[in-house]
Amino acid sequence: MKKIFALLLTGVMMMTIGGCSKPASAPAPAADAATQTAETKPEEAKPEEAKPAEAKQLVVGYSQLGAESEWRTACTNSVKGEAETRGIDLKFSDAQQKQENQIKAIRSFIAQKVDVIGVSPVVESGWETVFKEVKDAGIPLVLVDRKADVPEDLYVCFLGSDFKEEGKRAAEEMATLLNGKGNIVELQGTVGSSAAVERLDGFKEVIEAKYPDIKIIKSQTGDFTRAKGKEVMEAFLKSDGKNIQGLYAHNDDMAIGAIQAIEEYGLKPGEDIKIVSVDAVKGAFEAMIAGKLNVTVECNPLLGPQFFDVCESIVAGQPVEKYIPSEEGIYRQETAAADLPSRQY
Ligand code: GZL
Numbered sequence: 001m002k003k004i005f006a007l008l009l010t011g012v013m014m015m016t017i018g019g020c021s022k023p024a025s026a027p028a029p030a031a032d033a034a035t036q037t038a039e040t041k042p043e044e045a046k047p048e049e050a051k052p053a054e055a056k057q058l059v060v061g062y063s064q065l066g067a068e069s070e071w072r073t074a075c076t077n078s079v080k081g082e083a084e085t086r087g088i089d090l091k092f093s094d095a096q097q098k099q100e101n102q103i104k105a106i107r108s109f110i111a112q113k114v115d116v117i118g119v120s121p122v123v124e125s126g127w128e129t130v131f132k133e134v135k136d137a138g139i140p141l142v143l144v145d146r147k148a149d150v151p152e153d154l155y156v157c158f159l160g161s162d163f164k165e166e167g168k169r170a171a172e173e174m175a176t177l178l179n180g181k182g183n184i185v186e187l188q189g190t191v192g193s194s195a196a197v198e199r200l201d202g203f204k205e206v207i208e209a210k211y212p213d214i215k216i217i218k219s220q221t222g223d224f225t226r227a228k229g230k231e232v233m234e235a236f237l238k239s240d241g242k243n244i245q246g247l248y249a250h251n252d253d254m255a256i257g258a259i260q261a262i263e264e265y266g267l268k269p270g271e272d273i274k275i276v277s278v279d280a281v282k283g284a285f286e287a288m289i290a291g292k293l294n295v296t297v298e299c300n301p302l303l304g305p306q307f308f309d310v311c312e313s314i315v316a317g318q319p320v321e322k323y324i325p326s327e328e329g330i331y332r333q334e335t336a337a338a339d340l341p342s343r344q345y
C-alpha cells in the first residue's frame with residue numbers, strides 16, 4: 001500500500017514540476033518563423049519610400065490683454081495677420097483688460113499643449129503661479145509688449161518697447177514746447193501696467209533733474225482709453241483750468257479724449273495747453289494736422305513678425321535674446337501731414 005502511495009505521490013510531483021518549467025513568456029518555438037509568408041520576411045520587406053516629414057504646424061497660444069486703444073487693435077491685427085501669413089495655428093484670447101481672464105486663457109493653452117505661449121500682461125504683478133505652471137508643463141513663454149514682475153527663468157524673452165525711454169523723450173519734448181517753464185497735468189495709463197509705471201518714471205526723472213520750473217501739478221490714470229482720458233481731463237480743468245500749460249498723456253487715445261475736454265472747456269488744445277502723448281497712432285497724426293496735438297512719441301505695436309520669429313527660433317532650438325527692443329521715433333506737428341500717408345497703424 002505504502003509503495004503504491006509513494007509511486008502515486010512521485011507521479012503527481014513529476015507532473016507539477018513539469019508544468020512550471022516553462023516561463024510565462026516563453027519565446028515562440030522556432031517552427032513559427034517557418035510559417036512567415038514570403039512578402040513579410042524582414043530581409044525582403046521593401047521599406048516605404050522615405051517621404052520628407054511635413055514640417056509640423058506651429059501652434060501658439062496668445063493672451064492679448066484687451067482692445068482698449070488704437071494701439072492695442074494694431075498690435076492684435078499684426079499678430080493675427082502674421083500668424084495667417086505664416087500658416088501658424090494661433091489660439092487667440094482677448095482678456096478685456098482683466099488679469100483673471102488672461103490666467104484662464106494661459107491654463108487653457110497649457111491644456112491644449114501648444115508649442116509656445118505669448119502673453120501681453122495687463123499689469124506687472126500676479127503672474128508667478130501661472131507662469132510656473134507653464135514652465136512645469138514644459139512650454140516656453142514669451143512676454144509680448146508688456147513686462148511681468150517674475151523671475152527671469154519663467155519666460156524666454158520680453159519683446160517690446162523701452163517705456164522709460166519713451167517717458168524721457170516725452171519730457172524733453174514738453175520742456176521744449178514750454179520753454180522750460182509751466183504747470184503740467186498727467187494722464188497715466190492702466191494702474192500697475194509696465195507701460196504706465198515706466199512712462200511716468202522716465203518723464204518725472206527728466207523733469208526733476210533738468211527742468212525745475214516745470215511742475216507736475218496733477219497726475220491720474222485714464223486707463224489708456226479715450227473716454228476715461230476725457231473724464232479725468234474734465235476734472236483737471238475744473239480744479240486747475242487756466243493754470244494748466246501742458247498735458248502729458250501716456251497714450252494717444254487718452255490725449256484725444258482730453259482734447260475734446262479742453263475744447264469743451266473753451267481753451268485751444270495744442271496752443272493754450274501743449275500736449276505730448278505716446279504711441280503715434282493715426283488718430284494722433286490727424287490731431288497734429290489739426291493743430292490740437294503737438295508731439296507723439298512712437299511705441300511700435302506691429303509686433304507680429306518679431307513675435308513669431310521668436311516662436312520659430314525657440315521651437316528650432318535656436319538661442320533667443322532675453323530682451324528684443326522695438327525700433328521707435330518721435331513725430332511732431334510740423335511733419336505730421338507728410339508722415340501720415342506712410343503710417344501703418
Ligand atoms: C504700450 C502698450 C500700451 C499703449 C496703449 O506698449 O502696452 O497699451 O501705449 C495701450 O495705447 O493701451
